[in-house]
Amino acid sequence: MKRFVPLIVFLALAGLFGFGIWWNTWHDPRYVPSPLINKPAPNFALPELDAPAQTVTKASLLGKPYLLNVFGSWCVACAEEHPVLMADGRQLSIELVGYDYKDAPADAKAWLRDNGNPYDVVIADQSGRTAIDFGVYGAPESFLIDAKGVIRYKHIGPLTPRVIARELQPAIAALKREAP
Amino acid sequence: MRLRALLFAVMLAFAGHALAATGAIEPLPFKDHAQEVRFQKLTKQLRCLVCQNEDLADSNASLARDLRLEVFQLMQQGKTDAQIKQYLVARYSDFVLYDPPLQPGTWLLWFGPLAILLAGAAVVVVAIRRHNRGDGPLDDDTPAYGGQAANEPANTGDDW
The missing domain is CATH 1.20.5 (Single alpha-helices involved in coiled-coils or other helix-helix interfaces)
Structure with missing residues (x-):
């Protein structure tokens, strides 16, 4: 022995x-786990990228679930994610809100013009101050926010067809099921 | 002599580099020296989320700059260190703290090394007890003291 x-x-x-x-x-x-899952999204008020006079707030988006997708024209992984959103974004049948993070508006507009715009609305956070409240530490990041303004799911890094099929779609389906 | 001059030039080049690196961290308008010291101490305890082996005080990442400014502004609002840490933990989880808090999920981290030390101590104690009783495995194949010297040359210490 x-x-x-x-x-x-x-x-x-x-x-x-x-x-x-x-x-x-x-x-x-x-990977940093977000402590914000199943907590109310922070309050925010950010200008629209295409119409800076228009402000989008947390309250103005309440009532239907949406996917908040943090991106930047400077972000390499976002360029990788972008074609996936262009191809599959519509099939998610959910509102897509683009969150332009620490970006020059002109650069972001040119980027969306050249690569296509998969978003229903794009908001711009030039300073990155609001992103701190969301616990954003890189781009791309995606938050699934329900009709009551609660963050239900977060994905850090590019959305891939695999992540969409395995995580995002089931999470969206769960939201739709609980909606009346 | 020429070598010394060359060496000096190389050192100067490195010194310039180091100065440039520290100069890149933006100066903040502190109220007084005490506040600056407090700020430095606090940001040393916070992790840069992007470059996780760097603390907030030393990092040049753009997010680290934003978070330093945030910490600075919270300080101006009269928040305590604990409140500032809580503010960041609420957004970025315990990951921002270099010092992990004591909670069920971190028990292994906090007490694991102590448990391994105690286990090692237990093994040593058991081995010594057995050896002293004379029934341990050590005695089976180790000759008694002095037995070694009979067929081996004495160690004079000059074999190296």
């Missing part, structure tokens, strides 16, 4: 290191 001790120790260590490798390939170390 004693002679197996080194083998057992070796296998235990191999198991531990194997778990470490598996864990690090599987989870994103940059």
